Amino acid sequence: MLFDRKNLSNAQLIQMYRSLVYPRLIEEKMLVLLRQGKVSKWFSGIGQEAIAVGATLALQQNEWIMPLHRNLGVFTTRQMPLHQLFNQWQGNQNGYSKGRERSFHFGSRAHHICGMISHLGPQLAIADGIALANKLGQKEKVSLAFTGEGGTSEGDFHEALNLAAVWDLPVIFLIENNGYALSTPTNEQYRCINLAEKAKGYGIEGITIDGNNLLTVYDTVRGVRDYCLKNQKPYLIECATFRMRGHEEASGTKYVPSALFELWEKKDPVANFEQYLIGESVLTEEEIGSVRDSFKAAIEEELKLADAKALPLVVDTAVEVSDVYAPHEQVDLFYTADSNVSEKRFIEAVKEGLQQSLRLHDNLLIMGQDIAEYGGAFKVTEGLLEEFGKDRIRNTPICESVVVGAALGLSLEGYKSVVEMQFADFATMAFNQIVNNLAKLYYRWGQQADVVIRMPTGGGVGAGPFHSQSNEAWFTHVPGLKVVYPATPADAKGLLIAAINDPNPVLFFEHKALYRSLSAPVPDKSFEVSIGKARWVQQGDDIAIITYGMGVIWAEEYAASHPEVSIAILDLRTLLPLDYEAIKEAAESTGKVLVLHEDTLTGGIGAEIAAWIGEHCFNRLDAPVTRCASLDTPVPFNKDLEANFMAHARLETCIRNLLNF
Known part of the structure; x- marks a missing residue:
């Protein structure tokens, strides 16, 4: 492996080595803890650390990175405390996701890291949006998204590269090509020689590099970053690498030929960089040993700190439910009688x-x-x-x-x-x-x-x-x-x-x-209507129609043409969250409820509303809750067929049946 230090000082090389070896030593410790049952799952990046570390070092601290589950080096290079990472991996309350997420499925705004989801393609799209924000704000910043060679088969890969090219976005797409998407080899994923060739199809530049060479990754990403900023264009980097462990530890590696392990072990990014530093007289073997020992000791201290700081998990349903939405104090500024x-x-x-x-x-x-x-x-x-x-x-x-x-x-x-x-x-x-x-x-x-x-x-x-x-x-x-x-x-x-x-x-x-x-x-002026609040269209005594959208129009038309029936009409306006207080009032005020919607019957929101009323208002009902909905078929094209499909075609019958119950 050939390393080119260019104008990097000895101090810089040592710092880069420290950034590289730290995640390797953490991973080795995690594999021990996994066998001991102290962590439940681990996606190992052993063998491809140079990509995450080199790319992160090449970016500014305030530039967003979209990593995946094998990019521990991104998190450590951004100086995220190991004790808190460990609490995250254990699912503890004081992890980054309060015990709600696994491994690296979390992000941190403070560290400009966007958390992944298991579906690998979406990270690429997020990078586009961040790059667009940077472009609009005229900020000298790029965004960088990781994907694997398997992820390039997803539609999101195509969409993200195409949009970035069309909008001239300063975004770096980085492919970690380690040869296998879980167990599926590259010859079953694509037919091009190198994935970087795909860049040409989008009118952008691409390059394939040795992903196990820390200096190559660092220098390439740094140069590509300059290119993206200068030209306001995206760039695709393919890093050739190999993971020395399974997709995750439970997967094993039986599907990988042993010869590949022998080949790539010679290309180990940590061992080769250590030999280079020794050969360049930047570090001695003793100094490398000292670095490793100091990190191992620090890791042990961080794990002790994690245990000391670990909070007992408190299962609080109210907190869980309240954390589904970001806080928002809505101002209900509806118009008044004197409004224009x-x-x-x-x-x-x-x-x-x-x-x-x-x-x-x-x-x-x-x-x-x-x-x-x-x-x-x-x-x-x-x-x-x-x-x-x-x-x-x-x-x-x-x-x-x-x-x-x-x-x-x-x-x-x-x-x-x-x-x-x-x-x-x-x-x-x-x-x-x-x-x-x-x-x-x-x-x-x-x-x-x-x-x-x-x-x-x-x-x-x-x-x-x-x-x-x-x-x-x-x-x-x-x-x-x-x-x-x-x-x-x-x-x-x-x-x-x-x-x-x-x-x-x-x-x-x-x-x-x-x-x-x-x-x-x-x-005429700007105003808000509260999300989550239903609207009483009219009051009535005989039946209540709970509806929304076009159903409100149908209900109003029916009520106007049948003045002999006293109909209460509740317009939900918001379907999530529902206004259960208004629904309860509608059910209890008449005792007979019709839930009306244009959507098909089975699995429609009407089923949820009917079930809730049956559960909470049963003793105030005079009849079973009735649903009036469209047919359980696709929507037909022919006008007559479509009219028959619509819930409106059954509204008269549903109301009469409910009144006569």
């Missing part, structure tokens, strides 16, 4: 909410397909480009997953963002980012995800199975998300402004059929 109001269509109310929020928050971006010059598929964002410019009203490629991940990255750097799904149906392409990254982020390591996703939804417009789904119930099952679904222009504006002001991830559903068909008075 104007007649606005639903679509105009949404647009005005965006426009006034953009004026209030200079750190707010809107991202989505065709939203800039074209104004979006439904023209909601038409005209915003002219006022706020392309930096803040950003067209994206067709890449829902990476855009949501980039929004999360923007949040790490203090930006707010609104992502427009062209249709709510297309959120499936970003499902992982939404339910596993955005939703769980605050609970896992206390980092807020300040992101709103606009979801044009619903049928009745003859758009067929893939542009008409009501998929809100998919997300109401996910702790950490807020799900909002307004039914009036005023609520559309007020709830959207509230969602943007909220630091938590909010899915904001907008019924497409209401965009231009519904008009009502809306306050």
